[in-house]
Amino acid sequence: ESQLIIKERQQTTFQVEELINLLDGGKEKTALRRSIEQTILSDPLMKTDKIGYLTREQKYVQSVRRMMYFFTDLAKRNKWNIEDPHCPEMLFLSRSLSSVVAFMIHMGAFVPSISSFGTLEQVSKWQPLAKECLIIGCYAQTELGHGTNLRRLETTSTFDRNTQEFIVNTPNLSSMKWWPGDMGKSANHAMVMAQLITNGENHGMQAFIVPIRDMTTHKPLPGVEVGNIGSIMSLEDTDNGYLRLNNVRIPKENMLAKYANVDRSGRFQQTGNNRLMYASMMNLRIVLTREQMIHALQKACTIAARYSCVRKQGSLTPNGPEIPIMDYVTQQNKVIPRIALAYALDFTIMEVRHRYVQFLADVTRGDLSNMAEMHAISSGIKANASERTVAGVETLRRACGGHGYSMASGLPYLLLSVTGSCTYEGENTVLYLQVARYLIKTAANISMGKSVDGSSAYLAENTEARCSATSQEEFYDHSLLDACFKHRSKQLLQSVAMDLQGLLAEGKQQMEAWNLLSIQLVNSAKAHIERYIVATSASFVRKLNCSLKVKKLLNQLCSLVALHQITNFPGDFLKDGYLDSHQLDLARKAEVKLLQSLRHNVVGLVDAFDFRDEILGSCIGAYDGNAYERLYDYAKNDVMNKNDVHEESYQYLRPHLHRG
Amino acid sequence: ESQLIIKERQQTTFQVEELINLLDGGKEKTALRRSIEQTILSDPLMKTDKIGYLTREQKYVQSVRRMMYFFTDLAKRNKWNIEDPHCPEMLFLSRSLSSVVAFMIHMGAFVPSISSFGTLEQVSKWQPLAKECLIIGCYAQTELGHGTNLRRLETTSTFDRNTQEFIVNTPNLSSMKWWPGDMGKSANHAMVMAQLITNGENHGMQAFIVPIRDMTTHKPLPGVEVGNIGSIMSLEDTDNGYLRLNNVRIPKENMLAKYANVDRSGRFQQTGNNRLMYASMMNLRIVLTREQMIHALQKACTIAARYSCVRKQGSLTPNGPEIPIMDYVTQQNKVIPRIALAYALDFTIMEVRHRYVQFLADVTRGDLSNMAEMHAISSGIKANASERTVAGVETLRRACGGHGYSMASGLPYLLLSVTGSCTYEGENTVLYLQVARYLIKTAANISMGKSVDGSSAYLAENTEARCSATSQEEFYDHSLLDACFKHRSKQLLQSVAMDLQGLLAEGKQQMEAWNLLSIQLVNSAKAHIERYIVATSASFVRKLNCSLKVKKLLNQLCSLVALHQITNFPGDFLKDGYLDSHQLDLARKAEVKLLQSLRHNVVGLVDAFDFRDEILGSCIGAYDGNAYERLYDYAKNDVMNKNDVHEESYQYLRPHLHRG
Structure with missing residues (x-):
């Protein structure tokens, strides 16, 4: 352990464990989280290869292998209730896994939306298959040409009275589904959002379960063209896909009919209040704010704070000894306000989650009066937290100087992953x-x-x-x-x-x-x-x-x-x-x-986020503060250093070099 | 060509070609640039594979192959005076190559610093070898533990009177050289900055040419440990290296002695004003500001502006037709100020370059009076341009919504490359x-x-x-x-x-x-x-x-x-x-x-940056505006789409799937 970081910990004025418990929601929760982390991180089949050296394809394959094992074996054995977003385990699982993984959309969007949109009969038919990974689903909403203006989605699902089927079409290039996670190569079913057309009339967007790959051969079904959309900025552990549908026929009962249905004659009937569907989108924004954004910011704070305490550079007295860069006010101004933000956002989102649970209870009783306010809070917090998190992670990355540019710091990965959050689940400007x-x-x-009243009451106050x-x-x-x-x-x-x-x-x-x-x-x-x-x-x-x-x-x-x-x-x-x-x-x-x-208290404050070294994945931000030793170790193990002479590149140099 | 972009071009109120010439510095310069671009881009041996699919190792090998061909063959045949940073060709070459390539440090730092630091004799010995790529050099200054505080570099070069040699050492972990480009696997020589010690006395930093790899076997020489530092955020076309030196002996004449030398008895003598060395650092900051930062911003503007004109979403009248997102004021506010900044920075840097040339002439006449001002301008412009460019590129990337997150947009590559510029060649806070x-x-x-007087005269004015x-x-x-x-x-x-x-x-x-x-x-x-x-x-x-x-x-x-x-x-x-x-x-x-x-005039303004599609490398920003067609094409050609069934991942799904 670095002497410098030991000194920092001696200066801490509070009990770190108290703050850890507080962030987890109690001592028992901390114990539960640590035991989940231990189970996952000590399992050799859950191990990931070092980032930075895998191709996009290798990342995906590794993730499919790990996550299939996780869902069908590890989680089951441990009786983790993975498909319930409100179970305590779920709050801790994403910390232990890397932030985005294969089948996250299958388990986090396809499975829950069956119950959001489906009748009890439909839920009992599809959900057990999906939960057991006997089918793999994706959520196909965004199109190549439409993201934010959902009302103008171009995919159609037209009722055919004669056969009692729907005919699903992406009629032109811009209407093909684009982006859905797990779709590119994995999924064999898609929850397709499409304009429902019966008897020549458009009834707006509805959800349809469309089989897209053969259950025996895994090949695309007739009329289906599906593939991977290609390399993206990060989050490459999953396969974002595209999907073209050409007169694909699905049985009538594949329209999810909790709020609306079509009778045999094609008559459309609204049977419930579909505003309730929005409630699940709100929840997703709240969950992502914590699991993706705040955690990323906390990790980046941990790395930058520890590194700033072991990195010495320059002095504050003429010819004096070199000092940790954390002693410079400009460095404090980069690091400490981000730590404060990471705490404030975490506290805020705990309160928002609490309010959301009350809101859901109200909704269940038929009281929709807080809908608009809840929507504003969940949208606004997602937009603001993502914007400030991305800016914060980049500030912290730069605060680590050159080493912040190395994948070994763990910071580039955090930045590239989290920056997508300004766009997905509602583009920030649109949300604002x-x-x-x-x-x-x-x-x-x-x-x-x-x-x-509520969060806007102050607008009516005199100030x-x-x-x-x-x-x-x-x-x-x-x-x-x-x-x-x-x-x-x-x-x-x-x-x-x-x-x-x-x-x-x-x-x-x-x-x-x-x-x-x-x-x-x-x-x-x-x-x-x-x-x-x-x-x-x-x-x-x-x-x-x-x-x-x-x-x-x-x-x-x-x-x-x-x-x-x-x-x-x-x-x-x-x-x-x-x-x-x-x-x-x-x-x-x-x-x-x-x-x-x-x-x-800087090191104490980030120690309280309690990210294990394996989860941080940073040479410069590890608990022991041995930044240089770890960087050197990382370098020595670089694939390009397997041999002293790198033959593949040397062949282009050799013919030219001067022979003494 | 997209009808929408044709319409945009029809609205342009000025002659795009006039503006192109103006940015290039005249009609003839535009013709020269285009002919260089044509030569490079039409040469099959200069072609690069699509980004996003190569491993770090493949990127490096490809770059070595291309650039070795470029320097030893293509540039020679075309008589491009590549080692002269002031020749007109050099100003246009970096546009045609991808921004960072192998041997950029060899040709852009090692070669010129021989003449900056060396005597005429030394220049005539080393420079021809380096220019012809008969030796490959790197510039070894930064250490694992020291970047900004150069005076505290720990590498030593100790004169041995008995053998008339220097003994070069990186005495501990933190003193090993870290980051130098071209060092990891390519270079066989290093220009090492080290504390000169003679007769027990430290005379401060001097430059030494240290052979590091055997000219016949390419293996590290005795006492030398050298390798690649591992994966970094971007710019992976080159091999950033680390270097440990353990009692490595070099001949006395390998100390570059333009401004200082050591006689046979070890007596140190300052023979010139080494402040002149700073002049070359100023130039590098000016060159990088244009070649790395401003070009990146201009490319990002081009992509975002064209895409915003062909992307339709929503409407400004109830149930009206969808409109290009460029019609929204929030979008204009993201795109147009960045275009304006790209122009303003380009104009500013042209002026700075002009002033730098005058300054150099003054310096050659022995007039150093503008040193402090020139240093402030070149440092400040580098810090401010990099900071605003990175923020601008990210704003433009997000302005392209989800597609800005795809590597197909070309925007992630621009962002990841340019964000390093806030740190290298002087960390921004330090420069400010x-x-x-x-x-x-x-x-x-x-x-x-x-x-x-000069740029600070206004500080004495009354306002x-x-x-x-x-x-x-x-x-x-x-x-x-x-x-x-x-x-x-x-x-x-x-x-x-x-x-x-x-x-x-x-x-x-x-x-x-x-x-x-x-x-x-x-x-x-x-x-x-x-x-x-x-x-x-x-x-x-x-x-x-x-x-x-x-x-x-x-x-x-x-x-x-x-x-x-x-x-x-x-x-x-x-x-x-x-x-x-x-x-x-x-x-x-x-x-x-x-x-x-x-x-x-948005499309006209970015057309005037005149980046060919091959240089932009963007599906959504190409000249013809056919964003969706190109995205679809990119996706279809994704390596993961070679086969309908992706066998490597499917093997982990197959055993679990439900068989109808």
Whole structure:
């Protein structure tokens, strides 16, 4: 163990294990998580080869091998209830596996959507087959030409009365299904979203189970063209596919009919409220925010913080000894605010999950009143967390200098994987504009005197026109910081709402006016969500039952997240004079002071994320801090170093070289 | 050709060819560039395999094969003067090759540094061998434990009087050389930077030519351990290496002795001004800024702009026809400011190169008076251009939605390649702090009444305390915009200089105070460089001899670059009341208006970058706009689609699948 990192751990002012338990949700949960990790990581059949040296094809094959073993054997033996997204094991499994794996869509989207869309009869027919991996499914929604505008999907499913079948077609190039995970080479069934057409009438999107590969030969069925879409930026453990369907006939009962059905004569009938389907999309965004984004940020923080404490460079005294780069304020400013963000987002998402469970209970009782707010929160948090996580991981990667560019650091893999999250499950700009739509409606409600509650209640509150702070210390105060964020959000919303009215009064059409103001609308949505994170994480910490030391530390982290936003993006706080120049100077000085006071707990704070070295996969971020030894070891084992002379390349040099 | 892109080209208001010539530096230069591109791209031996499917090892071997052919055959036959960084061909070669290739360090760093550091005798001995690729060299400076603090490099070269040799050592793990390109498997010589020790005394860093591999067997020489450092984020066409030296003896004449030498008794003598060595580092930063960063940004702009014009999604009228996503203001706001930045940076770097040539002439005459300013500009522009390029490429990648995540878009490759530029050739934060050091000195000179000229003259000027703008239109005015940036930079510098004095007065040590203020110092440096870019690009356009249409357009682009910074980072413009809330609103409205007026020239503006499809390597950004056809084609040719059934993975599925 590096002496430098031992020294860091000696400086830690709190019990790391207390914070670990707190993040897991209790001591027992920590024990459960560690035992799952131990089972998975100690199983030789679950071992992965070192990243960076496999071809795209090898990655996929390795993942299929591992995950087929996992689902049909390991998980079963351990009685992990893998298809239930709410079982405690599921929350810990993704930490132990690499973030994206084969059959994630099969198990995480195909299986649950059978119960989301299917009748009880359909569920009992298809779900057992899928759960046991006797069939492999994918979820075929996005098309080559359509992602965000789902209403314009071009795939059709036309009812044929004569045979009581549907005829499924992707009528042109742009309508072929594109991107679905597990589709390229693995799946033999697809849940296809298509325009339902009966008796010449379009009834909108419905879900159909379409067999795409033969169960005996695995070859594409007649009328089906299916394959892999080719190499992508990362996440190559799975096979994203394309699918063309040419008059593919499926039995009538393959239309999933929980909310709508077609009778023998082709008459369409809506039998339930399909808005309930949206509830599962909300859940997916919440799950991904934690499992993909926050975990990636926490891992990157762990790597960068530990490395910054063992990397020495330069000095702060003339000709003095070299010091860890973590002692530089610029480095603290890169690393510590990201650690704070990783905590604040984790606390926020715990609260969101809690609210989502209540919301589901309401929905089950038929109460849909919180639908719009829940949708805004889940969309906004996904957009904001992904955007800030990606920026954070890249900042942390660069904070590790040259070694952050090496795959050996583990950081490039984290960045490439997480950056997709700004696009999938709702492109961020589109999501922000949906949040803005909710906010504009809320503003209209408020101006009509309607009451507003929940996460938007503050929009109806009266606030001070100026921040009251006169000292640095006040900028650590959560309610003062929250007031800043409330004010900014209110002000941006009022301003864009007024501009919108103005344009409409000038005679602009609604959609045109909306487009002209869309930059402002996105900013307003961001401000609302950022306020939500500031308020929610602080109130989560306030309610925590923990030691005073830990509570103090977590309060500091919450302050830092808010402060860092103010000092780095002060524009909208200054614009209408809510903050003045002097106050911004105070905030900036307060931030530097806070960074320095958190400095000695940096390693403790990332140790509390409790990622085992095998999960981190980083030479420079391992627990023992032996960065250089591990880098050297990694290099020596490089495939290109098998032989001193690399014959394949040397053959092109040899004919030219000068012979002494 | 896509009808949509034809329509875009019909809307273009200017002659694209005029702008192409302007960017190349004249009609003849365009012809020369195109002929070089044609020669290279039509040569079957120069063809590269599709990216995304090769292993790290295959990429390296392919690059060695191509580049060995290029240097020893193709370039020779065409009489391209490849080792002269100032010959016109060199400016165009990197466009045609992929951005980083094997032997780039050999030809671009090893060869020129022989003349930078060597005596005439040494140059005539080594350079012909290296130019002809009879020997392959690398440049071994960075160590595992030291990158930015060069003075603390640990490699030693100790003079042995008895044998008239140097004994070169990397005495411990952290001192082994790490990262040098071409070192891992190719090079047989290394230019090693080491502490020179004679008669027990350390004389600081000198350059030594150390043979590392046997010229007959290519095996490492005795005492040499050398290999590849392992997989990195991108740029894998070359072999970054590590090197341990254990008592490796080299002849006395292998110390490059242009500026310093050691006599037979071991007496050290400085014979020239080694500050001149810095001049070559400045040039490398300037070259990289254009060849790596600006080209990458221009390519990404080309891809995103064309794709945004052929991608239809949603509508701006209820149930209206779908429209190109380029019609959305949020999309315009992602794409067009990056196009403007790509132009502004290109104009700026042309001016910087021009100034560098003048500077070199001064230096040759013994006039070093512009050293500090030139250093600040070249460091600052490298840091700022790399930072904004990387952010820009990622914004453009995300603007292409899901398809931007596919390697088929060409965007991931651009991002991964260019993001290294924030770290290599001077880590950005370190560079900004060097610029800040220059600024603080300048501020001190000004306060002592000394005159300041060149790029910092404005710091001594009196400026208005408030911006005078009262209308949107004024925010297109270059001198009004320049005044904003001048004011911001002055204000930030004054404020941090005052804080520095305050801390010193409180008794803080210089280095401690510097550290405490380093966030502010970085911001001040950024503001200075951003002002330099705003002013330099605008004055470059002002002096251009071109059609009024093109001039108007380029003026708009320069305005947009400045405006976009103000609207997105308004904090420091608002902070002391230089801009007020109303003016910021005007600026924001002015920006939206400008985006819309540039909208119809978007394709023309990126066509003018004139990247051939083979160089772009993008399915979604090709000239003809047939994005979907090309994506489908790319997918069909994926290696994993060779057979319908992918046997290697299917073997793990087969035993489990349900047999109908």
